[in-house]
Each structure stands twice: as C-alpha cells, then as structure tokens.
Amino acid sequence: MSEHDLTFDAMGSHVRLLIGEPTGGAPPAAEAAERGREFIAGFDRELSRFKPDSGLSRLNADERERVPASELLRRAVGAGLEAAERSGGLVDPTLVREIEATGYASSRAGMRGAPLAEALEQAPQRRPASPSPEARWRRISVDDQRGEVVRPPGVLFDTGGAGKGLAADMVAERLHGYGRFVVDCGGDIRIGGSAALVHPYEVYVEHPLTGERAFVLRLSRGGVATSGLNVRIWRDEDGRYAHHLLDPATGEPAWTGLVGATALGDTAVEAETLSKAALLSGPEGARETLAEQGGLIVHDSGRVEPIGPLARPPRIRLPKLEANGAAT
Amino acid sequence: MTEAPTRPQTGARRARRPGPAAVIWGSIALFAVLFALFTYQLSAPSQPRQHVLVRKVVKRRVVTTVVPTPGESTVTSGPAVSSTQSSAAATPVTTSAS
Numbered sequence: 001m002s003e004h005d006l007t008f009d010a011m012g013s014h015v016r017l018l019i020g021e022p023t024g025g026a027p028p029a030a031e032a033a034e035r036g037r038e039f040i041a042g043f044d045r046e047l048s049r050f051k052p053d054s055g056l057s058r059l060n061a062d063e064r065e066r067v068p069a070s071e072l073l074r075r076a077v078g079a080g081l082e083a084a085e086r087s088g089g090l091v092d093p094t095l096v097r098e099i100e101a102t103g104y105a106s107s108r109a110g111m112r113g114a115p116l117a118e119a120l121e122q123a124p125q126r127r128p129a130s131p132s133p134e135a136r137w138r139r140i141s142v143d144d145q146r147g148e149v150v151r152p153p154g155v156l157f158d159t160g161g162a163g164k165g166l167a168a169d170m171v172a173e174r175l176h177g178y179g180r181f182v183v184d185c186g187g188d189i190r191i192g193g194s195a196a197l198v199h200p201y202e203v204y205v206e207h208p209l210t211g212e213r214a215f216v217l218r219l220s221r222g223g224v225a226t227s228g229l230n231v232r233i234w235r236d237e238d239g240r241y242a243h244h245l246l247d248p249a250t251g252e253p254a255w256t257g258l259v260g261a262t263a264l265g266d267t268a269v270e271a272e273t274l275s276k277a278a279l280l281s282g283p284e285g286a287r288e289t290l291a292e293q294g295g296l297i298v299h300d301s302g303r304v305e306p307i308g309p310l311a312r313p314p315r316i317r318l319p320k321l322e323a324n325g326a327a328t
Numbered sequence: 329m330t331e332a333p334t335r336p337q338t339g340a341r342r343a344r345r346p347g348p349a350a351v352i353w354g355s356i357a358l359f360a361v362l363f364a365l366f367t368y369q370l371s372a373p374s375q376p377r378q379h380v381l382v383r384k385v386v387k388r389r390v391v392t393t394v395v396p397t398p399g400e401s402t403v404t405s406g407p408a409v410s411s412t413q414s415s416a417a418a419t420p421v422t423t424s425a426s
Contacts, residue, residue, distance in 0.1 A: 202421070203423055204420050204423070205423055206424035206425075217423075260425060
C-alpha cells in the first residue's frame with residue numbers, strides 16, 4: 001500500500017495531504033494532491049484577512065448591509081456562525097478589530113513565537129473567557145438564495161476560528177475515491193477513506209511547552225484539531241505578552257490556565273471549534289466541552305490531561321451470552 | 329255428503345335418510361379431500377417472508393496510548409514537497425497549534 005505525500009505552505013501554516021491509492025477509477029493520488037493544493041491556494045486567496053483583494057477583505061470593507069459573496073465565502077461565514085453558536089459565543093468570528101488592536105494585523109507566518117513559559121510567568125490572573133454580551137455574530141446571516149452575506153456595516157468577520165478546519169473538510173469532500181487520506185491544514189486534520197477503518201492513522205499531539213510528543217491518537221475517521229498559545233504569541237506595544245485567542249468579553253488575550261487543547265470531532269471544523277472553546281473555557285469548562293467527543297488539555301504547568309473517551313483505557317468487549325446461548 | 333279420497337304419498341317425494349355406510353364412506357372421502365388439500369398447501373412454496381435485519385452499529389472512535397517519550401515536529405516547511413512512498417514509511421501526522 002502506497003500513499004502520496006504532499007506538503008506546502010498556505011493559510012499561514014504548513015499543509016500536508018497524504019492520499020492513498022485510488023479506488024473505482026479515480027485519478028492517481030498525485031493528481032488529487034495537486035488539485036487539493038490548488039483548492040487550498042484558492043481558499044486562501046478568497047478568505048485571507050491579510051490580502052486586501054480577498055473576498056473576505058472586500059466583504060469587511062463594503063458599506064452595504066447586503067453584500068454579494070462567493071459560494072466559498074458564504075460557506076466560510078456559515079461555518080464561523082455555526083462555530084459561534086456551538087460554542088455559545090466563545091469562538092466569536094467578529095473580533096477583528098480586537099485582534100488587530102493586540103498587534104495581529106498582518107500575517108505571522110514564519111515568525112518565531114515568543115517564549116511561552118516566560119509569557120505565562122508574566123500573564124495576568126487566570127480565569128475562563130466568556131462570550132461577548134454584545135454577540136455581534138448574531139447579527140450576521142447568509143442568504144444563499146440571493147448569494148449574499150447580510151450584516152450591519154462595520155461588523156467585521158474573520159474566518160480564523162474555523163478557516164483551516166473548513167479547508168481540511170472541503171478537500172476531504174473531494175477525496176472520496178481514495179482508500180484512505182489525511183488532510184492536515186496547520187494541525188487541523190481530517191481523516192477518511194474506508195481503508196483507514198482497517199489501517200487507522202497515528203496522530204501525534206505536540207506538547208505546546210516542550211514540543212515533544214504528548215499523546216498518540218489512533219484515528220480511522222473524523223477530525224482532530226489543536227489550539228494553543230505557543231505559536232502565535234508576541235509582545236504588544238506595551239511589552240506585554242499577547243496571543244491570538246481572545247476573550248470575547250474583554251477583547252484581550254485569554255489566560256485561562258490552559259496552554260493547549262486538542263479536540264476530536266466528526267469533522268475538522270467541529271474539532272477546531274471544540275478545541276478553541278475548550279482552551280477559552282479553562283480547565284473546568286474544557287472538561288465539559290470535550291467530554292463527549294474526547295480530547296486533551298495541557299495545563300499551564302505542562303500537565304497533560306486526557307478527557308472523555310481519551311481518558312478511558314482501551315477496553316476489550318466480550319459478547320454477552322444470553323440464557324439460550326445466543327451471543328449479542 | 330261424500331269425502332274426497334286421500335292421495336297416497338309417492339316414494340319419490342318421501343325424504344330418504346342415507347344409510348350408515350354411506351355416511352361413513354362420505355365422511356372418509358371428505359376427510360381425505362381436505363387432508364390432501366391441506367398437505368398440498370403446506371408443501372407448496374409460501375410467499376416470501378419479510379426479513380428483519382438487525383444491525384448493530386458500533387461507533388469506533390479512538391484507542392489511545394500515553395507515550396511519554398520525546399517526539400519531533402513532522403511537517404516540513406518551505407516549498408511544496410511531494411513524494412509517493414509506502415504507507416509504513418510515511419512521516420507521522422502531527423496536530424499542534426498553528
């Protein structure tokens with residue numbers, strides 16, 4: 001069994017496409033990988049906040065209430081709104097001015113993050129983030145019939161909360177004709193293919209403080225995503241440490257007692273939403289957020305805590321034998 | 329006054345009761361016919377039955393192992409790198425913040 005492995009940079013991250021052998025007359029895996037790369041490049045062009053001619057930038061600059069938008073942009077807005085709804089407003093796609101005010105107004109791709117351990121020493125008191133009482137995201141809607149995004153002018157949108165997960169899911173939708181595959185958009189991963197049920201992938205979870213392998217997942221389908229403070233972290237103009245995961249209630253970087261959260265989900269968008277919501281919720285809220293689908297959190301101390309299905313040791317289930325001898 | 333003569337009843341009009349032998353043989357014949365019909369019905373192929381398919385849906389999710397040993401970052405940077413190799417030789421997939 002062979003797989004085609006393609007890695008490249010896009011969306012300010014490393015992207016990796018790992019595609020197995022074609023089934024049912026699908027084109028060769030190398031061709032599918034190249035198409036996937038082209039799709040992600042187009043995705044980035046349309047949805048980047050840092051490109052002034054992107055569909056997203058044009059939407060944010062438009063002064064009309066109803067703005068014509070491409071199908072891709074409408075889907076991305078829809079995914080962002082779903083993430084906000086699912087997280088009760090914690091994953092808020094409208095914090096554009098706030099994130100720019102912290103110093104994240106241009107891409108940080110390729111920039112080395114500030115030392116997280118030092119940032120933790122200087123960070124304010126830990127507390128869980130809360131949704132913004134204003135909930136601006138509730139005033140955004142998508143009108144697919146008319147091909148428009150509707151929102152009050154001045155309400156800005158950012159796909160950052162669900163963008164890479166959505167890209168992974170959309171590439172995965174194009175890979176049904178392959179035995180098994182991984183679409184990894186900067187750590188937001190989607191896995192699929194019937195052969196993966198027999199030969200699951202091992203996914204390593206990187207520890208945000210040490211860079212070492214903190215956990216190994218064995219996945220045959222679905223999504224997995226990690227949010228952490230270790231990569232996009234910098235000093236602001238006042239010399240304080242800042243990062244890109246904001247508390248919607250204050251518009252300031254959230255210091256919740258967690259430095260990383262990894263979540264499993266049926267899709268990469270779901271996993272990305274849950275991982276961000278978990279990190280923003282702090283340890284107690286994260287346990288609740290990740291209880292159903294499973295995940296793990298990394299405390300400020302570096303302690304790794306598996307949650308939900310990941311916390312339970314593997315079990316072997318024997319069939320129950322009924323009185324009449326029939327196994328169920 | 330004269331009386332009208334009474335007409336004698338003819339044998340054809342009088343109801344004749346079957347003899348015991350006829351009743352016995354008739355019963356046996358009827359039983360045999362019904363038995364034959366019943367047997368035929370049982371042996372004939374019946375209508376297709378509706379099958380009830382019981383399916384057990386097992387949702388498999390994860391099997392996990394804590395691995396305390398150090399690992400390495402796996403995603404290479406720079407220009408696109410493309411290769412085809414055996415699955416066993418592929419670099420492991422890593423999830424991390426980005």
